[in-house]
Amino acid sequence: MTIKDIIENYLNQNGYDGLCNIDCGCDLTYLIPCDGEYIINCQPAYKHYCKICKNKCNKSHFGFCYKPERQI
Numbered sequence: 238m239t240i241k242d243i244i245e246n247y248l249n250q251n252g253y254d255g256l257c258n259i260d261c262g263c264d265l266t267y268l269i270p271c272d273g274e275y276i277i278n279c280q281p282a283y284k285h286y287c288k289i290c291k292n293k294c295n296k297s298h299f300g301f302c303y304k305p306e307r308q309i
């Protein structure tokens with residue numbers, strides 16, 4: 238079992254959608270694409286859809302981003 242496996246298991250067991258950092262986020266299907274280079278600052282995260290996001294961060298070109306708090 239790898240560290241990535243442990244993180245993935247924790248996220249799945251606790252209902253998270255992925256990880257986030259100040260400038261990025263990743264989901265469980267493509268977890269830690271940075272090969273762990275920046276993972277030290279990551280937090281468990283939930284997916285936020287821009288159409289209903291109250292923060293209107295406009296940082297995502299995909300229509301969603303990841304944040305440590307649940308979307309309301």
